[in-house]
Amino acid sequence: xxxxxxxxxxxxxxxxxxVARIAADGGIGGRKVDxxxxxxxxxxxxxxxxxxxxxxxxxxSPGEAVQMxxxxxxxxxxxxxxxxxxxxxxxxxGYRINLDGTRLLFEAIRAEGMKQPYMPRVVFTSxxxxxxxxxxxxxxxxFFTTPLxxxxxxxxxxxxxxxDYSRRGIFDGIGIRLPTICIRPGKPNKAASGFFSxxxxxxxxxxxAVLPVPDTVMHWHASPRAAVGFLLHAATLDTAPLGARxxxxxxGLAATVAEQIEALRRVAGDKAVALIKRVPDETIGRIxxxxxxxxxxxxxxxxxxxAEKNFDEIIRVxxxxxxGGRLP
Amino acid sequence: xxxxxxxxxxxxxxxxxxVARIAADGGIGGRKVDxxxxxxxxxxxxxxxxxxxxxxxxxxSPGEAVQMxxxxxxxxxxxxxxxxxxxxxxxxxGYRINLDGTRLLFEAIRAEGMKQPYMPRVVFTSxxxxxxxxxxxxxxxxFFTTPLxxxxxxxxxxxxxxxDYSRRGIFDGIGIRLPTICIRPGKPNKAASGFFSxxxxxxxxxxxAVLPVPDTVMHWHASPRAAVGFLLHAATLDTAPLGARxxxxxxGLAATVAEQIEALRRVAGDKAVALIKRVPDETIGRIxxxxxxxxxxxxxxxxxxxAEKNFDEIIRVxxxxxxGGRLP
Numbered sequence: 324x325x326x327x328x329x330x331x332x333x334x335x336x337x338x339x340x341x342v343a344r345i346a347a348d349g350g351i352g353g354r355k356v357d358x359x360x361x362x363x364x365x366x367x368x369x370x371x372x373x374x375x376x377x378x379x380x381x382x383x384s385p386g387e388a389v390q391m392x393x394x395x396x397x398x399x400x401x402x403x404x405x406x407x408x409x410x411x412x413x414x415x416x417g418y419r420i421n422l423d424g425t426r427l428l429f430e431a432i433r434a435e436g437m438k439q440p441y442m443p444r445v446v447f448t449s450x451x452x453x454x455x456x457x458x459x460x461x462x463x464x465x466f467f468t469t470p471l472x473x474x475x476x477x478x479x480x481x482x483x484x485x486x487d488y489s490r491r492g493i494f495d496g497i498g499i500r501l502p503t504i505c506i507r508p509g510k511p512n513k514a515a516s517g518f519f520s521x522x523x524x525x526x527x528x529x530x531x532a533v534l535p536v537p538d539t540v541m542h543w544h545a546s547p548r549a550a551v552g553f554l555l556h557a558a559t560l561d562t563a564p565l566g567a568r569x570x571x572x573x574x575g576l577a578a579t580v581a582e583q584i585e586a587l588r589r590v591a592g593d594k595a596v597a598l599i600k601r602v603p604d605e606t607i608g609r610i611x612x613x614x615x616x617x618x619x620x621x622x623x624x625x626x627x628x629x630a631e632k633n634f635d636e637i638i639r640v641x642x643x644x645x646x647g648g649r650l651p
Numbered sequence: 652x653x654x655x656x657x658x659x660x661x662x663x664x665x666x667x668x669x670v671a672r673i674a675a676d677g678g679i680g681g682r683k684v685d686x687x688x689x690x691x692x693x694x695x696x697x698x699x700x701x702x703x704x705x706x707x708x709x710x711x712s713p714g715e716a717v718q719m720x721x722x723x724x725x726x727x728x729x730x731x732x733x734x735x736x737x738x739x740x741x742x743x744x745g746y747r748i749n750l751d752g753t754r755l756l757f758e759a760i761r762a763e764g765m766k767q768p769y770m771p772r773v774v775f776t777s778x779x780x781x782x783x784x785x786x787x788x789x790x791x792x793x794f795f796t797t798p799l800x801x802x803x804x805x806x807x808x809x810x811x812x813x814x815d816y817s818r819r820g821i822f823d824g825i826g827i828r829l830p831t832i833c834i835r836p837g838k839p840n841k842a843a844s845g846f847f848s849x850x851x852x853x854x855x856x857x858x859x860a861v862l863p864v865p866d867t868v869m870h871w872h873a874s875p876r877a878a879v880g881f882l883l884h885a886a887t888l889d890t891a892p893l894g895a896r897x898x899x900x901x902x903g904l905a906a907t908v909a910e911q912i913e914a915l916r917r918v919a920g921d922k923a924v925a926l927i928k929r930v931p932d933e934t935i936g937r938i939x940x941x942x943x944x945x946x947x948x949x950x951x952x953x954x955x956x957x958a959e960k961n962f963d964e965i966i967r968v969x970x971x972x973x974x975g976g977r978l979p
Binding site: 465480486 | 742783793794795796797798799801804807808811812814815818819895896
């Protein structure tokens with residue numbers, strides 16, 4: 324019998340790619356998936372050939388999380404979140420969705436397990452936003468979480484809940500701290516991190532892009548394809564070696580803006596690089612200065628999680644997955 | 652004008668000692684205290700000479716936290732908690748009091764501040780239970796929190812909330828991770844940590860005590876008097892140097908059971924030591940093996956927090972504060 328998979332946040336950028344990949348593969352880790360439950364605040368698209376349901380719901384509304392797990396999915400991806408900027412601007416909404424929503428989901432699983440034994444795998448997307456400056460040169464797997472945003476706080480709390488519910492045997496959870504995803508497809512957005520993608524995505528499409536920080540800024544990156552790979556690997560991994568430490572910093576690529584630009588030059592030439600306009604922005608500079616630059620993600624690497632090794636690869640993934648395999 | 656101080660958890664062991672110390676001193680850090688609001692699940696005792704109110708309330712019941720801060724106390728000690736063993740036995744109660752109760756308090760302060768500007772100092776008692784084995788030899792101030800109990804999880808979440816609410820300017824918070832308090836006054840209890848106090852308290856009173864673990868077990872201790880000192884120092888400390896890292900591991904004394912026993916011998920003689928009966932208990936041994944043994948509490952020490960330097964001192968504090976200054 325095939326697996327029933329629930330994806331909460333299935334209409335987001337990562338959610339859509341995850342569902343598309345499951346549909347393309349027909350399963351996860353060699354096991355057939357035949358039923359999908361797909362939820363988001365807007366109705367997600369159901370790929371053809373699957374039973375199940377796609378619907379719109381607010382995870383923080385009473386009873387909605389209960390509905391999500393009522394079909395007893397064996398595997399749950401919890402990707403739903405109010406993102407960093409919005410959670411900072413709207414205190415109540417961020418706590419309601421990111422903290423209460425997560426807790427309601429975990430409680431719904433617990434309630435389901437009280438009816439009859441139930442032990443789904445729960446893959447929770449966390450973020451490197453659980454960390455806050457000042458940092459050591461490279462952040463190891465035992466560095467403490469002192470978030471500098473409400474979003475990072477809410478993710479860190481989600482991690483603690485995930486670990487405690489797992490320790491209690493309520494579900495089999497694993498938390499995945501995603502690097503900054505680069506190159507994000509789509510239009511430029513106003514996220515402070517937007518330029519990391521923009522300075523590659525726009526020139527690759529023949530458009531101008533703005534670079535608001537110096538070339539020396541270093542950050543921690545992985546492609547959307549790598550992110551989906553992390554989630555699928557987390558879905559089938561043996562969690563026994565994790566012990567009680569259920570949350571993992573994912574591998575990524577520490578690269579400076581200068582290294583990003585040189586990779587762009589190698590892949591798309593000087594003409595593409597010339598489309599990057601330097602317009603320093605002190606506000607963005609200050610925000611980015613508080614972000615982590617480099618991790619030693621030894622635990623995740625030892626468990627088989629893999630990210631790109633250089634920015635040429637990240638750019639190639641974008642060209643393959645978003646631009647039909649070639650530059651316009 | 653004197654200060655108005657709210658103590659939540661004022662009827663507990665530390666709460667009572669804190670209130671007694673404030674009453675004896677007449678103030679905190681050189682500033683007069685004239686009004687006390689004292690709350691606990693049982694009605695706390697109001698010391699003579701203060702205005703204010705002592706009442707029983709459940710911090711997790713709707714509206715109760717709002718009542719507690721309605722008088723706009725300038726200083727709030729939040730000591731209320733379901734303890735480790737009970738929070739592990741009663742999942743819902745632990746989360747309700749330790750997580751929801753704390754959040755309701757923080758939200759009540761936020762609501763008060765929306766009416767008109769309000770910026771109380773909030774001193775939150777956390778615990779070394781936010782840490783979970785395996786540990787390095789000494790746990791530094793940047794070690795991650797991977798609690799192995801629901802109590803530790805709830806305290807770690809309280810720390811994250813405290814830091815975020817403080818960062819947001821909702822209040823001026825400081826979290827104090829207490830060592831195991833030794834010698835706890837009163838009757839023996841069933842806490843797994845009870846023997847650390849019992850093997851000293853009972854022999855000092857001429858009673859037998861049971862030692863369930865080997866002499867080599869090391870743990871992290873401070874006296875009740877030191878704990879009250881931490882809270883009072885936290886109440887008046889300049890929080891600016893803390894930055895966004897509002898939670899501090901308190902200094903303490905790393906000592907083995909053998910060192911405890913030798914201190915008892917020096918203070919009360921071989922006759923007292925002979926009252927310790929060795930009755931190995933594997934369950935307690937296993938629990939204690941997961942507990943932290945030693946910290947490097949450099950940040951707290953640099954900020955002026957002080958604990959005892961040896962077990963002779965911890966025993967003397969007990970004799971002075973609990974036994975009227977001399978052995979029976």
